[in-house]
Amino acid sequence: MNERIFMSAPDVGELEEKYVLQALRSGWIAPLGPDVDRFEQEMAARIGRRCAVALSSGTAALHLALLAHGVGPGDVVLTSTMTFAATANAISYTGAEPFFVDCLPESGNMDPLLLKEALRSLAMAGERIGAIVPVDLLGKTVDYSGIADIAAEFGIPLIADAAESLGAFHKGQAAGSWGETAIFSFNGNKIMTTSGGGMLLTDDEEVASRVRYLATQARQPVVHYEHTEVGFNYRMSNLLAALGRAQLVRLDEMIMRRRDHRQFYKQLFDGVPGVSIFGGDTDSHDNFWLTSILVEPEAAGFTANELCTALTGQNIESRPLWKPMHLQPIYRQARKAENGTAERLFETGLTLPSGSSMSTKSRDLIGETIAMFLQNYEHARRF
Incomplete structure (x- = not known):
C-alpha cells in the first residue's frame, strides 16, 4: 500500500525548527511570552489591522468575538450553512441561535440576497439579531463589500470567519481585514499552522482588550486570583506562536x-x-x-x-x-x-x-x- 497522501498535511521544515528551538531555549515555555507578542504584531501588520490576539483555536477566537460584541441568549446570529461545525458551535456556546444562510453556486459562500431577505424577515418579527458571521469557503472570500453594506444597513456587527482564507483578498483588501472583527484558524490542515491555534483581528482596542481578558480566565488585575465573571483558557502558548511566526514568513x-x-x-x-x-x-x-x-x-x-x-x-x-x-x-x-x-x-x-x-x-x-x-x-x- 502506498504511503498515505493527505489532503492538506502540515508543511514545516528547518525555519520552523529554528524558531521553536529559539523559543524553547529562551525559557518562555508556559503560555504567553515574547513570541506571542511578536506573532500578534506581525499578523496585524500583514493584514492591516490595529490589533491581533493569538488564541488556542479558531473556534475560541470566534467564540470570544461573539461575546465581545455582546452576543448571548435570545440573539439570532446569521451564518453560512456551507461551513465546518465549529462556526455554528461557537454561536451555540454563547446561547444564541444560529440561523443558516445558503450560498452562491460559483463560490459556496453566503448569498447576499438571501441574507438580506432573512434579515428583513427577522427584523419584521421583532427578533434580536446579534451578528452576521459569513464564512470564507476553501480559501475564497465572501462578497464582503456587499455583505458589509447589508450589515451597516441593519446596524448589525459583521464578524468574518476567515478561518480558511488567510492570504486571500477581496477587492484588494486582505481576508481578515473585513468586518468589525475577524478570525483565522491555524489548525494542522490550514494554509499555515501552529499545530492548533487561531487569531482574532480587530481595529477596536476595547474588543481586543476584552478578548484578552476573557481568554485568560477573566482574571482581575490584582496580586491574588480574583474573578468576577466566567472566563476561558483560550490563550496561545509561546512555543506555538514561535511556530506560527516561522509559518508566516513562508x-x-x-x-x-x-x-x-x-x-x-x-x-x-x-x-x-x-x-x-x-x-x-x-x-x-x-x-x-x-x-x-x-x-x-x-x-x-x-x-x-x-x-x-x-x-x-x-x-x-x-x-x-x-x-x-x-x-x-x-x-x-x-x-x-x-x-x-x-x-x-x-x-x-x-x-x-x-x-x-x-x-x-x-x-x-x-x-x-x-x-x-x-x-x-x-x-x-x-x-
Whole structure:
C-alpha cells in the first residue's frame, strides 16, 4: 500500500525548527511570552489591522468575538450553512441561535440576497439579531463589500470567519481585514499552522482588550486570583506562536505551491465532460487552500463518490465539500434561508489533496490514479 497522501498535511521544515528551538531555549515555555507578542504584531501588520490576539483555536477566537460584541441568549446570529461545525458551535456556546444562510453556486459562500431577505424577515418579527458571521469557503472570500453594506444597513456587527482564507483578498483588501472583527484558524490542515491555534483581528482596542481578558480566565488585575465573571483558557502558548511566526514568513511560498496544484488539477480535468474546478473561474484572489471539483454525473458518467472510492483505493485522501449545517442532525431543526445550492454542492463536490508539502511523487500518483479512473469510465461509456 502506498504511503498515505493527505489532503492538506502540515508543511514545516528547518525555519520552523529554528524558531521553536529559539523559543524553547529562551525559557518562555508556559503560555504567553515574547513570541506571542511578536506573532500578534506581525499578523496585524500583514493584514492591516490595529490589533491581533493569538488564541488556542479558531473556534475560541470566534467564540470570544461573539461575546465581545455582546452576543448571548435570545440573539439570532446569521451564518453560512456551507461551513465546518465549529462556526455554528461557537454561536451555540454563547446561547444564541444560529440561523443558516445558503450560498452562491460559483463560490459556496453566503448569498447576499438571501441574507438580506432573512434579515428583513427577522427584523419584521421583532427578533434580536446579534451578528452576521459569513464564512470564507476553501480559501475564497465572501462578497464582503456587499455583505458589509447589508450589515451597516441593519446596524448589525459583521464578524468574518476567515478561518480558511488567510492570504486571500477581496477587492484588494486582505481576508481578515473585513468586518468589525475577524478570525483565522491555524489548525494542522490550514494554509499555515501552529499545530492548533487561531487569531482574532480587530481595529477596536476595547474588543481586543476584552478578548484578552476573557481568554485568560477573566482574571482581575490584582496580586491574588480574583474573578468576577466566567472566563476561558483560550490563550496561545509561546512555543506555538514561535511556530506560527516561522509559518508566516513562508506563507506566500506555500500559497504559490497550492496555486500550482490548482493549475495541475485544471489541466488534468480539462475537457472532461461534466467536471469543473469549483470556483476555478474566479480564483485569482484565493489562497488556494483546497482545490475541489464538481462532478455532474449525467454528463460525466460517474459520481464524485465513485472517484473518491478510486482515490481511497490508492490511499489518497479526498472528501465531499462541507455537509451543510442545516442537514447536520444537531442543527436540523435550526431556521434557515435556503435555495438548494449548498445541498447540490455537497452531492457533487469532491475536495482533492492540495497541501503545500505534497511531493512531486505524490502528485504524480494522484494524476495517474485519476487518469486511469477517467480512462476506465470513458471505455465503459463507449461500450
